[in-house]
Amino acid sequence: MHPLAYERLKKVLKDKKLVGRDETCDYYPCHFRGQDCTWCFCPFYPCEDEQTGGEWVLKKDGGRIWSCSYCFWIHKSEVAKELWRAFRRFGIARVEDIEERKEDLKKIFSLLKAKYPPSTGK
Numbered sequence: 354m355h356p357l358a359y360e361r362l363k364k365v366l367k368d369k370k371l372v373g374r375d376e377t378c379d380y381y382p383c384h385f386r387g388q389d390c391t392w393c394f395c396p397f398y399p400c401e402d403e404q405t406g407g408e409w410v411l412k413k414d415g416g417r418i419w420s421c422s423y424c425f426w427i428h429k430s431e432v433a434k435e436l437w438r439a440f441r442r443f444g445i446a447r448v449e450d451i452e453e454r455k456e457d458l459k460k461i462f463s464l465l466k467a468k469y470p471p472s473t474g475k
């Protein structure tokens with residue numbers, strides 16, 4: 354996990370609350386006005402699921418990287434809230450749990466998608 358993602362997710366899990374819209378952020382709104390910023394660094398990264406709006410993009414060196422620029426899904430407040438609830442149900446309370454419990458993360462991702470099917474719109 355990228356160090357910035359690690360620190361951000363660590364703080365979110367420690368604070369135990371949704372961030373909501375963070376209008377103090379220089380990049381707000383990076384996806385859409387009113388977005389929930391809790392999962393700014395997404396615990397599912399890289400989900401590799403284009404139904405979310407995410408996509409593989411080419412890098413200058415010819416490699417590819419997963420881009421979340423067009424994923425609005427995780428920033429919808431109902432999805433952000435449900436992810437919190439799922440983390441509580443599964444006992445995911447530390448950033449290390451996100452790193453170590455990949456199978457549970459996959460299950461949570463599927464449950465979340467089934468309850469709130471992503472669309473590429475806002």
Ligand code: SF4
Nearest residue numbers: 395398400407421424
């Ligand atoms: S595309 Fe969306 S769900 Fe997938 S890793 Fe990126 S932010 Fe998370």
